[in-house]
Amino acid sequence: MTIKVKNPIVEMDGDEMTRIIWQSIKDKLIRPFLDIDLKYFDLGMKHRDDTNDTVTIDAAEAIKTFGIGVKCATITPNAARVTEYDLKQQWKSPNGTIRSILDGTVFRKPIIIKNIPPGVVAWKKPIIIGRHAYGDIYKNSELVIDGPGTAEIIFTPAAGGEKKTVLIHNFKGPGVVMGTHNTEKSIRSFALACINYALSEKVDIWFGAKDTISKQYHGFFRDVFAEEVEKVKDKIQAAGIQYRFMLIDDAVAQVMKSSGGMLWACMNYDGDVMSDMVASGFGSLGLMTSVLVSPDGKFEFEAAHGTVMRHYYEHLKGNPTSTNSVASIFAWTGAIAKRGELDNTPEVVNFASTLEEVVINTVEDGIMTKDLMLIAEPKVEKYALTEEFIDVVAERLKAKLTA
Numbered sequence: 001m002t003i004k005v006k007n008p009i010v011e012m013d014g015d016e017m018t019r020i021i022w023q024s025i026k027d028k029l030i031r032p033f034l035d036i037d038l039k040y041f042d043l044g045m046k047h048r049d050d051t052n053d054t055v056t057i058d059a060a061e062a063i064k065t066f067g068i069g070v071k072c073a074t075i076t077p078n079a080a081r082v083t084e085y086d087l088k089q090q091w092k093s094p095n096g097t098i099r100s101i102l103d104g105t106v107f108r109k110p111i112i113i114k115n116i117p118p119g120v121v122a123w124k125k126p127i128i129i130g131r132h133a134y135g136d137i138y139k140n141s142e143l144v145i146d147g148p149g150t151a152e153i154i155f156t157p158a159a160g161g162e163k164k165t166v167l168i169h170n171f172k173g174p175g176v177v178m179g180t181h182n183t184e185k186s187i188r189s190f191a192l193a194c195i196n197y198a199l200s201e202k203v204d205i206w207f208g209a210k211d212t213i214s215k216q217y218h219g220f221f222r223d224v225f226a227e228e229v230e231k232v233k234d235k236i237q238a239a240g241i242q243y244r245f246m247l248i249d250d251a252v253a254q255v256m257k258s259s260g261g262m263l264w265a266c267m268n269y270d271g272d273v274m275s276d277m278v279a280s281g282f283g284s285l286g287l288m289t290s291v292l293v294s295p296d297g298k299f300e301f302e303a304a305h306g307t308v309m310r311h312y313y314e315h316l317k318g319n320p321t322s323t324n325s326v327a328s329i330f331a332w333t334g335a336i337a338k339r340g341e342l343d344n345t346p347e348v349v350n351f352a353s354t355l356e357e358v359v360i361n362t363v364e365d366g367i368m369t370k371d372l373m374l375i376a377e378p379k380v381e382k383y384a385l386t387e388e389f390i391d392v393v394a395e396r397l398k399a400k401l402t403a
Contacts, residue, residue: 003351006343008037009335010062010300012094014072015045016307017315017386021325022072024387028394029355030332033401034348039066043094045075049087056094060101067342069300070335071098072328073307098300099133103186104292105193106131107263108275108304110282111289111330113363115376120281125261127278130197131271132190133292135182138268142178151177180217187221189295191228194265197293198241199232205243207265208251221267279304284371286324291334301334303327311386322370323386329359329393351401358396367392 011026013019030036041059048055063069075081076093099106108129145151151168168177198205207225209218222245229236229243236243246254248270255264255278266274279288288304304327311321333352340348363372366380373383384392 002033002035003347004345005034005036005336005339005348006345007068007339008039008066009339010041010059010066010069011038012041012043012059012069012071012074014043014074014307016073016075016309016312017321017323018073018303018305018307018328019044020312020315021323021328021386021390024390025325025329025332028390029329029397030336032394033351033397034336036336043071043074045077045081045085045087048074048091048094049085052088053091053094053097056097057101060098063098063102063298063300067298068335068339069098069298070331071095071300071302072331073303073305075307093138095302096138099292100139102133102292102294102298102300103189104133104294104298104300105190105197106133106271106275106290106292107197108271108279108288108290110279111287111326111360112282113287113360115364115366115378116283116287116372117375117377118282119375120256122257122259123281124259126282127255127258127260128197128201128203128263129271129275129278130190130194130263130265131275132187132266132268134186134190134268136180136268137178140178140180142176145171145175145177147174148172153179182217182221184220184224187224188228190265191225192295193293194263195228195232195236198263199235199239201263202239202241204241204262205229205265206251206255206262207243207245208248208270209245209267210248212247218267225265275304283375284324286327286369286371288327289330289334290327299335299338301331301338303331321386322383322389324369324371325386325390326359326363330356354400355393355397358400359393362389362393362396 013022039062041055043056043059074094077087077090082090110126112126149171151171153166153168155164194205209221211218211222276285279285285305290302290304292300308323311323315321333356337349337352367384368376368380369389370383373380
């Protein structure tokens with residue numbers, strides 16, 4: 001007897017070892033238990049190239065239509081990947097494209113497992129990273145300078161009037177220059193998303209920037225955030241939480257000594273870097289969830305890690321791998337739980353929470369992949385191979401659901 005999921009979920013396939021895991025999760029942990037309509041988009045590198053990356057845009061638009069998406073890890077190609085996959089060009093990051101279309105904020109939260117202690121001894125509660133998902137260097141324009149000259153920022157008002165010009169640098173010889181931007185609309189959406197998330201989770205909000213150096217660019221972020229916090233200060237007080245603004249370097253120093261339990265709102269690049277640091281500090285990128293939330297309530301779930309290229313090459317040679325599938329499983333459970341929540345189908349939400357509980361209990365019982373075995377306490381003598389772990393979870397899930 002399968003559980004009926006009322007409305008569709010947009011499924012985005014990916015690349016390399018995570019693509020192998022993705023199919024196994026779907027075949028063994030999802031399809032046997034759920035009657036679900038998956039709107040499938042293949043975001044594998046070759047298919048993106050074949051479609052001139054229109055498939056990524058189509059997937060993002062489908063999330064707008066159906067409200068929920070779940071995504072496998074994908075390749076963002078560099079020059080070496082262009083050669084390896086015989087690509088037409090270095091296509092943009094699929095995540096960046098989807099984030100831009102949805103105007104979303106990315107929230108990354110570690111999965112806490114008792115026998116996987118954090119590398120930072122002070123951390124006891126999850127540190128949630130809220131990453132602004134638009135602009136800055138991810139939408140930059142850049143230029144290599146080959147000789148002496150002047151680089152300037154020029155703004156031409158659309159309504160007419162005087163142009164504004166700011167000197168960047170008088171080059172005496174070769175160099176490089178980059179221009180970045182952001183929009184008030186996107187920054188305000190970011191602030192609102194972080195505030196709403198913190199209120200729902202009842203956790204403090206930290207926001208860090210470098211406004212002492214970037215008095216206008218970073219200062220603009222600081223001021224917009226402060227304005228949005230001021231509007232809901234009564235709700236923040238009623239929830240028993242606080243908002244703190246600090247310099248980003250101070251935030252980094254303080255987070256290392258903190259016990260956790262806060263939402264750390266970060267500008268785009270800071271969030272990219274600090275989410276990996278927090279994931280590693282809590283044990284593994286394989287234990288980090290990621291959800292993109294748009295201002296109008298659309299959600300896209302994925303694992304925080306990449307495509308696990310090294311394991312994929314071993315897989316192609318026919319060698320056994322021990323690849324951690326926990327975060328990919330939690331991408332599915334996150335999407336399924338949110339679908340059930342929006343559809344008001346508690347049995348769907350319960351399935352997702354049951355699968356998460358089974359996964360955590362499996363690891364806590366000492367059945368885990370090699371990356372976790374190396375950091376587990378107490379020590380584990382044997383690790384599970386990629387498919388072995390998923391098979392054990394599938395057996396336990398079936399037993400729990402039938403019981």
